[in-house]
Amino acid sequence: MEQNKINGNNNTEVKCCCCGGNVKKTERAEKDKKKLVNRLSRIEGQIRGIKKMIENDAYCNDVLIQSAAVGAAINAFNRELLSNHIHSCVVRDIREGKDEVVDELMVTLQKLIK
Incomplete structure (x- = not known):
């Protein structure tokens, strides 16, 4: 993937090398990444x-x-990752007026609780 930073903070969008579409990425602190890995x-x-x-x-x-x-x-x-996501990505996007993150979160939660 070709990494072109489009928006700031922890989330970036990159262009996929095979299709050119936007792919979201989350940059994590090294200690958080190590814990999840x-x-x-x-x-x-x-x-x-x-x-x-x-x-x-x-x-x-x-x-x-x-x-x-x-x-x-x-x-x-999943609980750990979801908690991190809500406390960082979701809160930040809501503060930036990107309310669509709530719909994205609801879809994710529906998939997790099947």
């Missing part, structure tokens, strides 16, 4: 563990319990 790395490890359980013919109930743990970990990741 660490959560995803733990989830990735859990998924690999479940895969190995299936390959080793683990008991279904044991696999289901691990799968539920992954679901809980993903939900925790």
